[in-house]
Structure formats: structure tokens, C-alpha cells
Amino acid sequence: MNTTLSDKITYEGEFSEGTINDLLKKIDAWPSSLFKNKADVKYAVIELCSNIISHHSSTDFGSIIIDPQHSVCYLEVSSFASAKDYEIVASILNELKSVKDLKEHYFSKLERAGHAESVQLGMLKTYRCCNGNIELIGKTVASKILLTFKLKIDDCN
Amino acid sequence: MIVIEQGESTPYVKVDPENYSFILKGNSFITNPHQFYAPVNDWGKTYLVKEGHILHVEITMGYYSTSNIQYLNLFFKTLINNNKGKIEVTFYLDEEEEEDLEETMLSLIFNTGLSLNKKYL
Numbered sequence: 001m002n003t004t005l006s007d008k009i010t011y012e013g014e015f016s017e018g019t020i021n022d023l024l025k026k027i028d029a030w031p032s033s034l035f036k037n038k039a040d041v042k043y044a045v046i047e048l049c050s051n052i053i054s055h056h057s058s059t060d061f062g063s064i065i066i067d068p069q070h071s072v073c074y075l076e077v078s079s080f081a082s083a084k085d086y087e088i089v090a091s092i093l094n095e096l097k098s099v100k101d102l103k104e105h106y107f108s109k110l111e112r113a114g115h116a117e118s119v120q121l122g123m124l125k126t127y128r129c130c131n132g133n134i135e136l137i138g139k140t141v142a143s144k145i146l147l148t149f150k151l152k153i154d155d156c157n
Numbered sequence: 158m159i160v161i162e163q164g165e166s167t168p169y170v171k172v173d174p175e176n177y178s179f180i181l182k183g184n185s186f187i188t189n190p191h192q193f194y195a196p197v198n199d200w201g202k203t204y205l206v207k208e209g210h211i212l213h214v215e216i217t218m219g220y221y222s223t224s225n226i227q228y229l230n231l232f233f234k235t236l237i238n239n240n241k242g243k244i245e246v247t248f249y250l251d252e253e254e255e256e257d258l259e260e261t262m263l264s265l266i267f268n269t270g271l272s273l274n275k276k277y278l
Binding site (some may be wrong): 017018020021024039042043046047050053054103106107110111113117118121122124125 | 164165166184186187188189220222223224226227228230231254256257258260264267268
């Protein structure tokens with residue numbers, strides 16, 4: 001099935017929990033014939049947008065594109081961050097590449113409560129939603145980094 | 158009694174100790190769970206179920222962020238550890254969403270000693 005203009009979701013501006021809620025409602029409204037694996041898209045949206053609001057961003061401004069195609073959903077989330085936060089996120093994603101059992105890793109992180117673990121858990125959940133099909137791009141704009149996550153989420157069979 | 162109405166990113170919460178009932182219903186992805194759940198956490202840290210009674214925790218599942226799961230798991234560990242054998246947790250969910258929500262349910266009660274008890278809506 002081809003994506004129609006109404007299936008593709010885009011947003012640019014201030015992010016809030018209300019923004020996340022609106023995005024989840026729009027994903028829920030997709031016909032299941034278009035993309036069945038809505039859950040992984042929703043979890044990734046929750047984690048990445050929460051990052052914009054709370055974790056790494058220096059402002060709540062950002063953008064998101066959610067583009068469901070046949071058998072894959074492309075997700076692109078951008079926001080501004082400090083160079084240090086970019087390094088932290090890049091380091092977490094790099095470490096995850098060598099983890100053999102991501103589920104076990106998730107529960108071992110859950111055991112330890114703390115802000116650092118919270119950031120790692122969020123990235124880990126995102127990483128698992130797209131089976132590691134995630135690309136992190138950092139582009140210097142003035143004194144900040146424009147951080148972009150590009151994900152490919154497979155549909156379920 | 159604590160009652161918090163459902164919000165855009167927060168669940169409906171009802172804590173009714175007199176009737177040994179604790180209800181959570183809906184999504185939970187608030188960016189500051191410490192602040193939102195503070196009244197519930199304050200209650201849970203010191204609450205002791207009276208002998209011969211069971212506190213029934215009913216969670217109607219929604220989508221949770223990992224930071225909210227992390228916070229609530231710690232809360233349930235404390236509550237259940239302080240009231241061994243006196244807490245019963247039941248998850249309510251749509252059968253169609255079972256696979257999507259299974260890990261969240263397991264995460265909420267991780268290391269509490271409780272097994273997963275779920276019922277379909």
C-alpha cells in the first residue's frame with residue numbers, strides 16, 4: 001500500500017506531553033492494513049519525544065516525521081542538544097551494538113534506579129523498537145548540536 | 158483516599174486504603190514522574206495492610222515510558238516488600254494488545270516476587 005499524505009505525520013514546534021498524546025492518537029488512527037506494528041512506533045515516539053522535553057534538549061523545540069510505508073515505518077526526530085549530551089547519547093547507542101541479549105540488559109538496567117539509567121533505558125527501548133536500525137546525526141548549528149535520530153521500524157508479519 | 162484524574166500523559170489514580178483498593182488506569186509517560194506520583198509514593202512508603210486483609214492493585218494497561226516504569230517499579234518493590242503476602246496485583250488489558258504490553262507489565266512488577274496476573278477487558 002502506498003502512503004497517502006494523511007498517513008504521514010509531521011510536527012515542528014514546542015514539544016509537550018500533549019504533543020506526544022496527539023501523535024499517539026494519530027498513529028492509532030492508521031488503518032491496520034497500512035502498518036500493524038503500531039506499538040513499536042508508539043514506544044519510540046514516547047521515548048524520543050520525552051527526550052526532547054526532559055533529558056538532553058536545551059530547549060523543548062524540535063521536529064518529528066513519522067512516515068509509514070509498506071512493511072516499514074520511517075521515523076525522524078530532531079532537537080537541539082549540547083555537545084556533551086550528543087556524546088552521551090552516541091556512546092549509549094554505540095555500547096548497545098555489542099550487547100547480545102538486549103532484553104536481559106534492559107532488566108539489569110531497570111534494577112538500578114537513577115537518572116543515568118533512566119536515559120540509558122529510554123535509548124535501549126528505542127533501540128529495541130527498531131531492532132538497532134537507528135542512525136544518530138549531530139550537526140553543529142551556531143554553538144549547539146542539532147541532534148537527529150533516524151529509525152526504520154519493521155512491520156510485523 | 159487519593160484520587161487523581163486522568164491526564165494527557167498520566168493515568169487515573171485512585172488509592173482507597175479503607176477498601177484495600179489501588180487503581181491505575183491509562184497511559185503514563187509524564188516527564189517528571191517523581192512530581193506526579195509524589196502523593197502516592199508518600200502514602201506507599203509507610204502504608205501497612207492490616208492483618209487478614211489484601212490490598213488489591215488493579216492496573217488497566219496503557220503505554221508507559223521507561224522513566225515512569227522505572228519509578229513505579231521502585232514504588233511497587235517498596236510497597237510489596239513492606240506488605241509481604243498482602244498485595245495482589247491484577248493487570249487488565251485488551252487481548253489484542255497483550256504482546257505489545259507484556260514487557261511493560263513484567264517491568265512494573267520486576268523483582269517484587271509477584272507473578273504476572275492478567276485479565277482481558
